[in-house]
Amino acid sequence: MIAPATRSKKTGFPPGSLVHIGKKKTQITTIKVIEYNEEAFEEREAKTVEECFGKKAKTVKWINIDGIHDIGVIEKIGKHFDMHPLMLEDILNTEQRPKIEYYDGHIFIVLKTLEYYDIYGELKVEQISLIVGPDFVITFMERESTIFDSVKARLRSGKGRIRKHGSDYLAYTLLDAIVDNYFVILEKLGDKIEDLEENLIKNPTAKTLNKIQGLKKDMIFLRRSLWPLREVIKAFEREEVPLIKKATKIYLKDVYDHTIQVIDTVETYRDLVSGMLDIYLSSISNRMNEVMKTLTIISTIFIPLTFLAGIYGMNFRYMPELEWKNGYLLFWIIILVVLVIMVKYFKRQKWI
Template sequence: MKEFDITRPDKLILTGLKSLVSLPLNLYTEQKSKAKGSGKVSFIGEKKLDEVSVQHYQYNKDELKVNEVEYNLDFVKEENDKLVHWLNIYGLHDVEIIQDIGQKLGMDRITLRHVLDTTLRPKVEEFDKYLFFSIKSILNDEDKSLNVEQLSFILGKNYVVSFQEEHGDHFDHIRNKIEENLGLIRSKRSDFLVCQLLDAVLDNYYETIEWINTEVRELEKQVFADPTQELLIKMERMKQVTQTIKKSLSPFKDSLRLISNRESSFITKEAKKYFLDLMSSCNGAIEEINSTANSLESLTNIYFSSLSQKMNETMKVLTTVSTIFIPMTFIAGIYGMNFEYMPELKYRYGYHIVWGVMGLMFIGMFIYFKRRKWL
């Protein structure tokens, strides 16, 4: 393992930050430049699935149909359709398929670009035929790395279309509620469904924050017990994770506030109370991650204070030892001079006397330093 210069914590921090390969720091600048240059709708991000797949739920209180083979968007034209449709698309890399879906949904070209851009900041936009949501889902993987996924939602009068980068378990409990007819979801409209989907994403944030808090508690124990260079790198990594979550949660909250404070033809007054509750939960998540960030900052300060304290203790011991031996070194230096006429050199017991004096000085100074608690 590479040795770090402990006297330069700024270099150590920089080295640690460069090692955080699991954090989503790639903004795909080159892909964006090519997309702008070509003028075409392009996918911006990392291909995470080999093929695009779909899952189509059609339901009401008494009826349920599930199709995982192909998608049929005829429900967009059926204004009097009594079913709620949830079309979930896995994979965003196939631009032709996404464009075909967008064309049948009547999606604006700007919305298509937003769906295909995985670096997009969370936002909400209302169009004539639909309401568009774009958010980030953040969840820690089994290898303790942070997985950030772009999720987009199209909310219509009787349907919700969700776009995911990859297969995930974000909405498994919602599918179970639909299939088993649990709760209110089968008796509500599409605005309630999208609220449930957003709530599931927010649950992922809480789960990730809880994981971070557990890691911070472990770091706290280690910092007080044995502050090492590896701990500092872990703390800096956790800081990067908290910053990523904060940057995603703030616009998420702004989007929910916008929905709650404006009139929309796609969200009923009855459903607004659920969005208000969701915004309250989002506020709680923001407060929790801010508290976690403050704890990490405090731990970093404690780390450097501990190092400073250790350095002071070491310097105190070295100084005390040096102080004890300086007088003895002085005596030894005097009698080490090569002058011919030094009376003490003729004493028969001079050697033993000098050793006795030095021994008494050592014992006396040792007892004095002990009483002063310098040793």
């Protein structure tokens, strides 16, 4: 959700105005370029924006920009590739909802991905924007990430189909990498849920409740990211767009199936976490009941003992038992007998 102060940055600006909305997550904007075909591969880092513009014949170019806060860089890239101003506006707005839009000669996709960045294992939301052209793909990321490392490795090695196909297939592999990353996140969340379940059974504390609430928050993040992602991939697969070949659409169906699988897993985890909250509350209630039960039993045992002690603690002048030689010893014998009888009765009733 965009904070009001962040929204106010765009107040009064016409549509298509370039204003960066969101946190600045890296100090330097880096541009990396990969060009390839079936026979050749070249990878380099562009020191200036202009260095990424040149292109060899019969190659596919992938331009990756890490850090989208530099409006000048985004504007130059948009101008060179003839991007619509609304596309550039959405790229700079990191609070965009995942979507897919079609422009003349371009497909514009906005997606969300989740990654663990800090030592505390907190889940962070990142926005990735993709521009797919006839022979190029441009990715805009908030900061440097390892999410596409597997795609880069496949391009370098030349193994598989990726270097035999065009920009549409590259876009598919990038989408596939984003969906696969959700499986990695789910695996980590699954481990956290297992550890929390064990802790919940053995020794639930207030810290356990905080962890459950943290997991519920993670589930909300996942659902908000995945449901629009499903619609984006479905639209990408179904739309009749010249940039997307029929052969690529077959692979997009596979990505869509993976997305559904991830969503199903998230729903399962969500139910588990909700169940864990119920278990926690029941466990705390049971512990409180056990404490109350123990205190009640102790109080009940002492009722007849207090009654006997109260009788012989009264200030009557004539009490025959007080004159008995073994009266004091007899009093304690009666107390112990009553105590034993009550304890045995409670055990027979399975109250203790």
